[in-house]
Amino acid sequence: MSGVVNAILSVWQWLVIGGAIALWLPLMALVRLVTLPFDPDAYWTGYLFRKIGNVSFALSPLWSAKVTGTMPANPRHPYVVVSNHESFVDILLISHLPWEMKWLSKVELFNIPVLGWLLRLAKDIPVKRGKASSAVEALQRCRDKLEHRMSVMIFPEGTRSETEEMLPFKDGAFRLAIESQVPILPLVVTGSRTALRKHSWRFGRSRAEVRVLEAVSTEGLRKTDVPMLRDKVFALIAGERERMRHA
Numbered sequence: 636m637s638g639v640v641n642a643i644l645s646v647w648q649w650l651v652i653g654g655a656i657a658l659w660l661p662l663m664a665l666v667r668l669v670t671l672p673f674d675p676d677a678y679w680t681g682y683l684f685r686k687i688g689n690v691s692f693a694l695s696p697l698w699s700a701k702v703t704g705t706m707p708a709n710p711r712h713p714y715v716v717v718s719n720h721e722s723f724v725d726i727l728l729i730s731h732l733p734w735e736m737k738w739l740s741k742v743e744l745f746n747i748p749v750l751g752w753l754l755r756l757a758k759d760i761p762v763k764r765g766k767a768s769s770a771v772e773a774l775q776r777c778r779d780k781l782e783h784r785m786s787v788m789i790f791p792e793g794t795r796s797e798t799e800e801m802l803p804f805k806d807g808a809f810r811l812a813i814e815s816q817v818p819i820l821p822l823v824v825t826g827s828r829t830a831l832r833k834h835s836w837r838f839g840r841s842r843a844e845v846r847v848l849e850a851v852s853t854e855g856l857r858k859t860d861v862p863m864l865r866d867k868v869f870a871l872i873a874g875e876r877e878r879m880r881h882a
Contacts, residue, residue: 644697645837651694652727655687656749663756676783678711681735681757688730697840698724698830702731704847707820710734713781714850715812718822719801719872720790724830728843729788729822736786739773760787764794774811781815791865795833801873809865813858818850821868823875848875 667680674680692700707714716736718729726738742761745751754761760776763769777787789811791804812819823846830841851868 641837641839648691648695648697648838649836652687652691655690656753659684659687659753660749663753667756676737676780676785677756677758678735678785681737681759684753684757685730685732685735688727691727692731695838697838699842700728700731701842701844702847703844705849706733706847707850711784712786713784713815713817714786714820715777715781715808715815715817716786716788716820716822717791717804717808717868717872718788718824718845719876720792720795721824721828722795722831722833724827724841724843725790725795725824725845728824728827728845731845732822732847734786736788737777737780738788739777739790742769770807774807777811778815781811781817786820787811791868797833799828801869801876804865804869806861806865809861809868810858812853813856813861813864816853818852819864819868820850821848821872822846823848823872823879825876825879844879846875846879848872 663680663683666683667677670677670679692698710733714736718725737757738759739762740754740759742763745754745761760773760780761769762773777789780787789808791808792802793805794802796802809819824843826841826843829839830843831838848871851864851871853864856864
């Protein structure tokens with residue numbers, strides 16, 4: 636693909652994403668208003684928000700999305716959902732999953748006009764990297780969501796890896812799952828790295844896939860088991876990722 640064609644297609648893709656964000660604002664505001672009396676956690680508003688991912692892929696000449704694995708039977712069963720992180724496009728890809736979950740997201744996204752309003756309408760959870768008090772507050776909000784039968788989505792690497800290698804997992808998601816006594820639901824993302832590389836505005840061709848693995852129980856585990864659980868889930872995701880990449 637020539638540089639000019641790639642630039643044109645990249646501009647188109649940004650217009651699709653930006654246009655969807657602008658269009659979704661009044662739709663989400665209306666849904667939030669209508670459902671407020673019986674949906675205080677904004678399940679349906681968030682569910683609508685994630686559909687931006689479907690639209691972004693459907694209107695892209697560069698991307699295809701595939702969802703595999705075993706979907707949870709009960710969409711309101713609370714999980715701490717974790718995934719490896721290859722690209723910004725992971726967010727749009729994982730949003731294809733057919734249930735709503737609240738995302739732990741960096742606070743800078745909440746400061747972007749319109750997008751930040753959507754994140755707040757969806758009741759996603761902001762966290763400021765490197766600030767301990769923000770992390771504590773964010774994890775408490777995650778606990779509240781889990782208590783209300785709402786799954787939360789966390790990238791335990793903390794940021795996108797710039798190489799093919801996964802970054803080490805941080806403890807937070809696993810400590811949260813053990814303290815709340817809810818299962819970990821691992822996801823594996825492949826193929827999204829080429830869709831949008833870190834520090835680039837140009838999109839590339841991508842055949843992306845998100846696979847849902849079997850849930851990992853935390854029943855009976857204690858805080859001292861956090862490293863064991865973290866390493867176990869890392870190995871599960873890393874191993875399945877390698878199998879998917881070489882299939």
